[in-house]
Amino acid sequence: MALSPTDVTQLAAVDSARAARVLSEVRAATLSGQRSPVAPRPVIERSWERARRHGVDPEHDFRSRPLTREEVRRRREATAIRHVLPVLREGLLSVADVARHIMVVADDEGRVLWREGNASVLRAADGLGFEVGADWREEVVGTNGVGTPAVVRRPVQVFASEHFHRSQTSWTCSGAPLTDPRDGSLLGVVDVSGPLETMHPATLAWVDSVAKLAEARLRELHLGSLERLRAVAAPALARLAGRALVVDRDGWTAAVTGMPYTGRVALPTPLAPGPRWLPPLGLCAVEPLADGWLLRVSEEPVPEGPARIALDLTRPRRCSMTVSCGAASWTRELSPRHAELLYLLALHPAGRGAAALAEEMFGDPGRTVTVRAEMSRVRRYLGGFLEHRPYRFREDVEVAMLLPDNRRDLLPHSTAPAVARVR
Template sequence: MDVTQLAAVDAAQAARMMSEVRSATLAGQRSRLPPRPVIGRSWERVLRSGVDPERGARAGLLPREEVERRREASPLRLVLPVLREGLLSVADAAHHIVVVADAEGRVLWREGNAAVLRRADGVGFEPGADWGEGAVGTNGVGTPAVVRRPVQVFAAEHFVGALASWTCAGAPLTDPRDGRLIGVVDVSGPLETMHPATLAWVGSVAKLAEARLRELHLTSLERLRAVAAPVLARLGGRAMVVDRDGWTAAVAGLPYTARIALPGTASAGRGWLPAVGPCSLEPLAGGWLVRADGEPGGPGPVRIVLDLSRPRRWTVTLDGAAGPWSHDLSPRHAELLYLLAVHRSGRSAAELAEDVFGDPARRVTVRAEMSRVRRYLGAFLEHRPYRFAEGAEVGVLLPDDPRDLLPHSAARTVARGRSGAPAA
């Protein structure tokens, strides 16, 4: 029986069991019952990072002014009403608190049961605190941010002993415009209030919040579309108007693409884009006017560098005749491009589906993701099978510790990369 299921029947027994598992793990011994895989992998990461298992490695609180600055700059502020409506009333009644943290794990908002808020103060679970895995170990804020999926952490599944009287369920929040992690929403409380349905509840509300962000983005795109139509009608030629994230508002004389890849530091002037070729960018209110100057296609030989060395941020950089060009990668795209970098002869959709999902039948999902990848790699990514273009020089920058490679990924090739074993 899963420890979270046991906890719903007998929280005290489940807590004792997890305490024994944690003690054995810290002593380097094998316990009778291994930790759940998501918890075991988190403990491995935290042990490598040197977090004190009794006190953690608390960073200083952010000043109040910095917390306010982050709140104002974060898209999370746009979905606070959704999170409050979906979580707060039930959490308060159930002796829980709701915590919203940014992508770095810094707590920005915290509300809920007054008594539990006071208990949270005692363990530093307060606005401005760092609750990333590298600061306080396995927990309902830092761990979902690493693995990019909802996670429930019960009692001594928390790596730091001071948190063993808590139960937490957290879900990552991503920006639907670009797949970027923007934060985590977490519901936490005393371990005796734990319920196995909490994780599904928090995950569902997180999806509602992401849907609200998607709705706001579509509204802003409609406003840009109203500006774009007369601009393109007046110009003629091959051009398009996109928002600041590359989503297409209007197009003239070019094939329609829902989104084009813009460099991370897009600026006015001449350049090269995979979906357009040589072009010029001119700023518009809320976006860019892209005017094609020549035929689409690659600008000649190119070096492609896949940078997977940093935690939670991965990029691909193309350096060719048109100069260097970089793009931030979602967790899934980082995983797929790593697989293609390892298998230079190429992978079919079925092979990639087997690699990523363990199910070759999920070819449609893979094809949809690879179609999105080709928006920014264009002619440098071929298909049938999927592979980097012939002649492209491909390099991969890996973490200093191989075990930190794409921690969200369950793909077998990635797992072999973490272990240092040959990829094939």
């Protein structure tokens, strides 16, 4: 009986050994350029292609030098993931230890920062170099439950021979990205790994649900920090005339005076005290205040001159946009969805309506509500340079795109049909 990729995934729930044999045949045929009895799942096939382009050898183990203890400690103290470790441990470890799994938490660069769980599985992981401080980026060790979710920015289970490297094919890994609710950036990945015979397809949903609980906890912590900043901001703003607001380090507004409330201000990185041009406020006097910034809005006009927007899509995990207007400029890291939208608008200078964008992003012209909601968020920091009906960049704005050398590396997280056609 012929099996589809979905069938193999379902088969793993009832006969992991047979599913592993099928996937071993798929891997051997695909990586040798022969016709495979079953096509790999699309997310796995694209990951294998990326690994080959990066020169990963599927048969010979390569291990980069792990981080020093001091560097691991520094990264642990710097990442927001440390605040939600109790959530991850409570949700995953009690089951993981009994079920012969381990929990692995990596940062946004694929470096393993925490690793806990079943003792025998931890020892086996040592043999793979799956240790604290190790580099498990996809471009270093191939398709895996840490590196691949970081690239595609969604949960991925890598079962047995879906791993690119032969040494990992006796394992199954289920990883989910951890996203910073403040700005949508990738914080890292939480993964549950173990011998293939102990795993189940439902593991992925379990890991993803715990990752979402952790993100919800980060959101609660952020709201609490805004409340504390608001208490400091109120007396400071009461003494000021004119327009001013207090924002946290990520631009989220704690309090305003003399102007309508705006949820967030796009802050350049890094931001320093002094006169700065901030969209959409214009020229502002920037002063540090507690754990945020006091922004006093000037009544001077926005700097004049030609406007230029550069979209940098060369780094899959850190797409960004730099806006220059006269002598002022600012840079913003883009969420995966906003990177898709701005790329599509740059491809079509004449503009796209909501239905056309929905078709290009989702293959469904009816999803206009989602498109309009995302474009509303984009316009909060780029509104002065965008027009709508249809959505497009302003005619007097020069738009430049920096693209990967290989078009198949373009927005690897994206499942948008329009992006897939270009890749």
